[in-house]
Amino acid sequence: MSKVSRDTLYECVNAVLEQSKEKKRNFLETVELQIGLKNYDPQKDKRFSGTVKLKYIPRPKMQVCVLGDQQHCDEAKSLTVPCMDAEALKKLNKNKKLVKKLAKKYDAFLASESLIKQIPRLLGPGLNKAGKFPGLLSHQESMTQKIDEVKATIKFQMKKVLCLSVAVGHVDMTPDELAQNVHLSINFLVSLLKKHWQNVRSLHMKSTMGAPQRLY
């Protein structure tokens, strides 16, 4: 059974993009998917949460820093990816202000297996406090791929209220790119919900400064 037709999807996507072109802002507007839920009681029903990798990066300006072992740091330098090794981290001397500054400088961190275990000892809970504890960077995968994955991944987190929103793109994307990201996001969200589409009350799309466009 069709929930959102191809036409509706593209109409919505185009409306959002048009609106942002009409009134150009001096920053890159993010496009969000806003979801209204129903038939769900956050007090008693099991909460859901999940992350999905989108096809096109929604936040291109996202800065990722690698906390790497020798091999990863060499690779990072060759790719001009910001990196720090154990020595550089030790130099921060667990100074809360410096660790906080580091956490603020980047949007996300990746760390080699040997280093990730030492983080509490090297830095204390500073990265935890900033909500930026590193993800694992293994030697089995390509660094560029992993970084792109981090940049393209969005998180759905159910909280105490019946609505949530996620960034699914930006206004410089083509309608196709945005539509594909939205398509993936909605299907993923529905897979997380216990009663799937029976839990979805409404879906809207909007750019940061634009008006919401109803999708469902």
Added chain:
Amino acid sequence: MEIIENTEIDKDTVSSKELESLFSKKYNLLAETAVTLKKTYINKLSVSKSMNIAVRLLDNSIEVYRLDKSSLSKVCRLSGHQQSLTEVVFSTKEDHLLYSSGDGGVKLWDTRTSGLCVQEYKDEERQPHSYTCMDVSCSGRVICAGTETEQNDAYLVFWDQRKAEPLGGYWNSHTEDITQVKFHTDKSETLASGSLDGIINIYNIEEGTEDDALQYTLNVDHAVEKLTWLDHCRLSCATQYNDLQIWDTTTADKLKHYDREKICRSIKRSRADECHVADAYLGADGRPVVLAGSVAGDGGVLRSVRVSTKSNKLEPLTNFAHNKQLVRCAAYDKQRDILVTTGESGLIDVWGGVTDGSDEPDEEAVPKKLHKSLRLSDKRHKPY
């Protein structure tokens, strides 16, 4: 590029005969009771060493039941709470029950005096915290409760069981609501905390400061739903994404990671997006067991699978065929090989393992044992 609803029905991927032979460890339903006539969810459960069962009902009351051979009898009931009770835990002293609430209370109740609060644990001077979870150490001496985020801080507050004033707290290690706080099974100083931020922290609370106490931070990538200590070094984590991970807390290595798709296939169901993970525990043979099911229909499909020693597979273990509800909590007693489950139909189920040697389930015994309690519960949950 239409967005289409998946209307395929979730079903078993093998025949019922194969199901019977694959899931070879049998469990009989020893006892079952419905806690009320009205529909209620039981999302909080604690089972003491002598098999007293405490459950929290949706109306914020707590009931304690005792298991006698094959029936459950109510020991007492504590009610009259305005705010939501968030966690219920038996202390090491058999008659002591602890609970935390959303309005800043952590209280100790003696189940023998039926309603008398023995001790109340206070916060520090400021606004009372909204406690989401708590636990008591294996020695019974230290209580720890986790909070929701308040202005970007999530707290872990500690008390000495004998005193009302808190010992202190941690507030630098999580950025979102703390969902689970679990003390180690035999080391009083080791504590694990899990949060919506996708992080598990392992602490040694004997250290003087939070910075020194934080031993390891494990990134599980998804919001933590349930933490269970399997043994002295292994911790299992069921996430809100319905995957299950097992970590070694002494080396910070991820030992196992089973995603939703894999768990669904191992319990022989077809739709991964209907699969849910209830919990994990250490089985009688020392191997971790994952309890999972399907949310389809009444949510009654409940099966367990066992971690394989040689591969990354999950081997079929038990099909809880008589289960009727979506199970949200489980407690396993290794010594007695008894599993207690509770869930969204307000039923408390006690399952007893059938010892190996008998290939056929004991047809004579099962109906007799069930008969007594089935009659009672039939009356009770027919309304819905």
